[in-house]
Amino acid sequence: MAIEIEQPRVGLSKVAVSKTHGEDSPYFAGWKAYDENPYHETSNQSGVIQMGLAENQVSFDLLEKYLEEHSEASSWGKGAPGFRENALFQDYHGLKSFRQAMASFMEQIRGGRAKFDPDRIVLTAGATAANELLTFILADPGDALLIPTPYYPGFDRDLRWRTGVNIVPIHCDSSNNFQITPEAMEAAYQSAESMNLKVRGILITNPSNPLGATIQRSALEQILDFAVNKNIHLVSDEIYSGSTFSSSEFISIAEILETRGYKDAERVHIVYSLSKDLGLPGFRVGTIYSYNDQVVTTARRMSSFTLISSQTQHLLACMLSNKEFSENYIKTNRERLSKRYDMIIKGLKKAGIECLKGNAGLFCWMNLSPLLEKPTRESELALWKVILNEVKLNISPGSSCHCSEPGWFRVCFANMSEQTLEIALERIRKFMEQRKRN
Amino acid sequence: MEFKRKNKTQLLSKIATNDRHGENSPYFDGWKAYDNNPFHPTQNPNGVIQMGLAENKLCFDLIKKWIMENPDASICTAGGVDKFKDVAIFQDYHGLKEFREAIAKFMGRVGGNKVIFDANRIVMSSGATGVNETIMFCLADPGDTFLVPSPYYPGFARDLRWRTGLEIVPVDCKSSNNFRITRAAMEDAYEKAQKWNLNVKGIIIANPSNPLGTTLDIATMRSLVAFVNEKNIHLVCDEIYAATVFDSPRFVSVAEVIQDMDCCNRHLIHIVYSLSKDMGIPGFRVGIVYSFNDDVMLCARKMSSFGLVSSQTQYLLASMLSDDGFVGNFLRESSKRLAKRHYVFTKGLEQVGISCLTSNAGLFFWMDMRPLLKEQSFEGEIELWRVILNEVKLNVSPGSSFQCFEPGWFRVCFANMDDETVEVALNRIRTFVLDRENQESNRSKRCWRKKHLRLSSSSTRLYDETIMSPCMISPHSPLVRAKT
Numbered sequence: 014m015a016i017e018i019e020q021p022r023v024g025l026s027k028v029a030v031s032k033t034h035g036e037d038s039p040y041f042a043g044w045k046a047y048d049e050n051p052y053h054e055t056s057n058q059s060g061v062i063q064m065g066l067a068e069n070q071v072s073f074d075l076l077e078k079y080l081e082e083h084s085e086a087s088s089w090g091k092g093a094p095g096f097r098e099n100a101l102f103q104d105y106h107g108l109k110s111f112r113q114a115m116a117s118f119m120e121q122i123r124g125g126r127a128k129f130d131p132d133r134i135v136l137t138a139g140a141t142a143a144n145e146l147l148t149f150i151l152a153d154p155g156d157a158l159l160i161p162t163p164y165y166p167g168f169d170r171d172l173r174w175r176t177g178v179n180i181v182p183i184h185c186d187s188s189n190n191f192q193i194t195p196e197a198m199e200a201a202y203q204s205a206e207s208m209n210l211k212v213r214g215i216l217i218t219n220p221s222n223p224l225g226a227t228i229q230r231s232a233l234e235q236i237l238d239f240a241v242n243k244n245i246h247l248v249s250d251e252i253y254s255g256s257t258f259s260s261s262e263f264i265s266i267a268e269i270l271e272t273r274g275y276k277d278a279e280r281v282h283i284v285y286s287l288s289k290d291l292g293l294p295g296f297r298v299g300t301i302y303s304y305n306d307q308v309v310t311t312a313r314r315m316s317s318f319t320l321i322s323s324q325t326q327h328l329l330a331c332m333l334s335n336k337e338f339s340e341n342y343i344k345t346n347r348e349r350l351s352k353r354y355d356m357i358i359k360g361l362k363k364a365g366i367e368c369l370k371g372n373a374g375l376f377c378w379m380n381l382s383p384l385l386e387k388p389t390r391e392s393e394l395a396l397w398k399v400i401l402n403e404v405k406l407n408i409s410p411g412s413s414c415h416c417s418e419p420g421w422f423r424v425c426f427a428n429m430s431e432q433t434l435e436i437a438l439e440r441i442r443k444f445m446e447q448r449k450r451n
Numbered sequence: 452m453e454f455k456r457k458n459k460t461q462l463l464s465k466i467a468t469n470d471r472h473g474e475n476s477p478y479f480d481g482w483k484a485y486d487n488n489p490f491h492p493t494q495n496p497n498g499v500i501q502m503g504l505a506e507n508k509l510c511f512d513l514i515k516k517w518i519m520e521n522p523d524a525s526i527c528t529a530g531g532v533d534k535f536k537d538v539a540i541f542q543d544y545h546g547l548k549e550f551r552e553a554i555a556k557f558m559g560r561v562g563g564n565k566v567i568f569d570a571n572r573i574v575m576s577s578g579a580t581g582v583n584e585t586i587m588f589c590l591a592d593p594g595d596t597f598l599v600p601s602p603y604y605p606g607f608a609r610d611l612r613w614r615t616g617l618e619i620v621p622v623d624c625k626s627s628n629n630f631r632i633t634r635a636a637m638e639d640a641y642e643k644a645q646k647w648n649l650n651v652k653g654i655i656i657a658n659p660s661n662p663l664g665t666t667l668d669i670a671t672m673r674s675l676v677a678f679v680n681e682k683n684i685h686l687v688c689d690e691i692y693a694a695t696v697f698d699s700p701r702f703v704s705v706a707e708v709i710q711d712m713d714c715c716n717r718h719l720i721h722i723v724y725s726l727s728k729d730m731g732i733p734g735f736r737v738g739i740v741y742s743f744n745d746d747v748m749l750c751a752r753k754m755s756s757f758g759l760v761s762s763q764t765q766y767l768l769a770s771m772l773s774d775d776g777f778v779g780n781f782l783r784e785s786s787k788r789l790a791k792r793h794y795v796f797t798k799g800l801e802q803v804g805i806s807c808l809t810s811n812a813g814l815f816f817w818m819d820m821r822p823l824l825k826e827q828s829f830e831g832e833i834e835l836w837r838v839i840l841n842e843v844k845l846n847v848s849p850g851s852s853f854q855c856f857e858p859g860w861f862r863v864c865f866a867n868m869d870d871e872t873v874e875v876a877l878n879r880i881r882t883f884v885l886d887r888e889n890q891e892s893n894r895s896k897r898c899w900r901k902k903h904l905r906l907s908s909s910s911t912r913l914y915d916e917t918i919m920s921p922c923m924i925s926p927h928s929p930l931v932r933a934k935t
Binding site for chain 1: 464514584589685
């Protein structure tokens with residue numbers, strides 16, 4: 014659907030005609046194939062199964078139950094006395110009750126091991142907006158952010174498109190389970206310098222998308238030390254923090270800071286969202302949590318361009334400040350995701366496929382490198398096309414996540430019913446059998 | 452939780468450290484004064500009355516009634532919850548189809564049903580603030596320039612310039628012809644920009660105008676369209692006050708004007724719309740870009756990922772705005788109530804010899820306080836403004852914060868308060884004007900007073916004698932204005 018524009022008929026901006034929106038990537042091509050022929054368990058059983066979309070659909074019943082029992086949460090009370098104030102409320106500080114609820118929710122996710130101050134929470138319409146906004150604040154056009162690979166394809170747009178900032182990858186590979194090492198960070202930094210790019214920060218995703226694994230404590234310490242040594246910012250995108258299968262396995266950068274007595278905290282900023290953990294991407298709820306006062310103030314001002322609907326703030330303030338609901342949700346969501354993960358790993362193993370050991374997220378990181386004709390990006394894309402067009406599964410090729418090692422694929426498992434997942438696993442098993450026979 | 456360590460100044464971006472966020476303007480100083488001492492009829496009758504905020508509070512009862520009668524429009528009630536999952540998951544930047552259709556229909560009705568808006572061209576972003584920034588990102592590069600007729604909404608300085616890196620050059624409009632936008636003024640501004648080596652990419656107008664409260668006549672609209680065609684630059688029409696028109700002439704969208712202009716290049720024409728003013732729901736963040744240019748539409752749609760409207764809100768409004776009966780009644784009632792409010796104020800001011808620009812739209816009027824200036828200058832205007840803010844305790848907005856070419860004009864909002872507060876505000880103004888005129892009676896001035904005075908029976912001073920310390924004017928205030 015993207016239109017190729019070489020010569021705009023009338024002057025548009027450079028941003029408008031650039032391809033940095035990133036929609037030409039295979040990551041999105043697969044979605045299009047799905048849109049044109051979507052699987053349906055009764056009406057289109059041979060359609061494409063969507064496994065390229067990291068959505069969390071396993072826990073909606075918990076949300077629906079809450080709403081049925083607490084309808085005042087959204088109807089502004091009997092007689093709607095609060096409607097007026099709510100509809101008028103466009104203060105970029107955000108509803109205090111909502112910020113408090115978010116701070117409390119973030120603490121619960123971290124098992125109370127870190128504290129969050131509601132006055133440091135800045136609200137944005139989704140993590141997409143939060144990441145872009147932070148980039149506008151931390152870097153000038155032409156500067157660089159270091160990002161460990163493989164990374165979420167959307168970063169190419171969110172961090173670069175309108176900001177004019179560059180991404181320089183920190184290459185990670187399977188030799189050490191894709192962990193971020195000081196050597197890799199240093200190499201990326203040098204690479205940026207050699208291109209005359211000023212490095213302003215390092216951005217990590219923890220738990221990682223697409224790896225589906227949390228970053229270990231020692232690595233977090235090293236990353237923070239690196240940021241301090243280079244005098245750059247550290248952004249920790251923790252939008253999957255509530256999707257860790259076991260609460261104790263996720264360590265937030267907030268915890269590292271707490272143990273260090275908040276020394277050097279003013280260079281650290283956390284991004285959070287309810288799109289993954291609560292499965293509400295449509296509601297556009299993102300937050301920036303910064304330990305830097307100037308960043309908080311500036312981000313708040315900038316959030317004018319991307320405020321969260323006050324109607325939605327009101328609903329979620331009620332929901333998330335209900336401790337009984339939120340505790341039960343977090344616990345149950347973790348259990349269900351863990352179960353799904355086990356199911357897909359077992360199913361893939363039966364088909365002879367190994368995955369990176371994961372402990373979080375809505376996807377697993379699958380290793381199909383043994384199936385590649387050659388260990389190249391082209392072979393990977395060829396395999397991806399076969400899986401898309403013949404096996405009818407939309408999975409995401411590692412190259413779209415800038416993985417430097419060909420053959421890895423991200424496979425989402427939380428955006429479908431268990432039955433559909435069974436069917437997908439069956440298709441994979443058949444495909445692998447056929448490959449073996451040939 | 453205390454963050455004990457003193458924050459070192461970390462190196463932030465140029466955008467983060469400049470003050471193009473615009474919050475140092477008197478426009479916002481007045482708000483701060485209000486925040487520190489807000490009027491309340493019983494708890495704080497001597498507080499500052501907020502007349503600097505263009506909010507529409509006149510028709511909430513109609514919306515509330517509709518919401519109570521339509522519980523299924525909310526996905527979070529027992530009636531609507533079976534839609535919850537599908538809506539909560541929906542983050543497609545095309546937006547809910549029913550939402551786009553409802554908005555297109557609403558825009559059509561607001562334009563008097565003279566134009567059919569295509570639902571597939573509707574692109575959203577987070578409020579008018581979000582869409583104005585988005586359209587600039589689509590049309591212009593850092594360092595490029597947009598022309599903006601003055602006086603203009605102070606927020607443009609931030610929305611059009613802050614993160615986009617654009618410049619604004621005002622098209623000066625003057626009271627001698629009721630602040631109409633003339634071809635000569637446009638050419639003037641364009642040439643000025645050229646002289647300063649600025650690349651002009653377009654002109655953005657607000658119709659109806661903020662702060663003037665007037666709609667553009669068709670001749671001016673055609674002149675604008677002709678101008679942009681000749682220069683091959685863009686025309687962005689901010690029509691967010693379209694449904695606040697309460698008197699003739701009726702609102703004419705640029706979409707209607709170009710229907711009758713064969714020689715117009717439609718790829719230059721873009722509309723910005725919002726529900727924040729017309730419906731009074733700024734908290735819901737509904738901003739719309741409607742461009743006649745496919746490339747711009749596609750680009751803006753991609754960019755809307757940075758500010759989509761909550762699907763929960765889209766769903767509610769899709770339902771509400773598809774209710775033809777509700778919409779028809781709302782638009783009629785809203786106009787009626789705005790007209791009445793406008794009349795009460797302007798007539799009340801007339802009685803003490805204060806005139807306002809004749810207006811037919813908006814949530815404010817443009818008040819002529821030139822007779823009361825001690826000095827016909829921007830310093831004089833700010834002196835008067837400080838007195839009105841600190842002594843009369845009314846937060847009105849000085850014309851200089853709108854980049855008005857001439858001193859002495861003030862924007863006064865009237866739709867953000869109840870009827871009792873209107874009375875209090877009017878009495879304060881009337882008393883102040885009389886006092887001030889008595890003070891000025893010895894100075895030689897032209898006589899501005901036209902009508903016989905009618906004094907209110909309660910002539911006691913209704914405001915506190917204590918003078919608040921005047922706010923510092925920042926070095927970046929509009930007073931420091933390039934005079935060419």
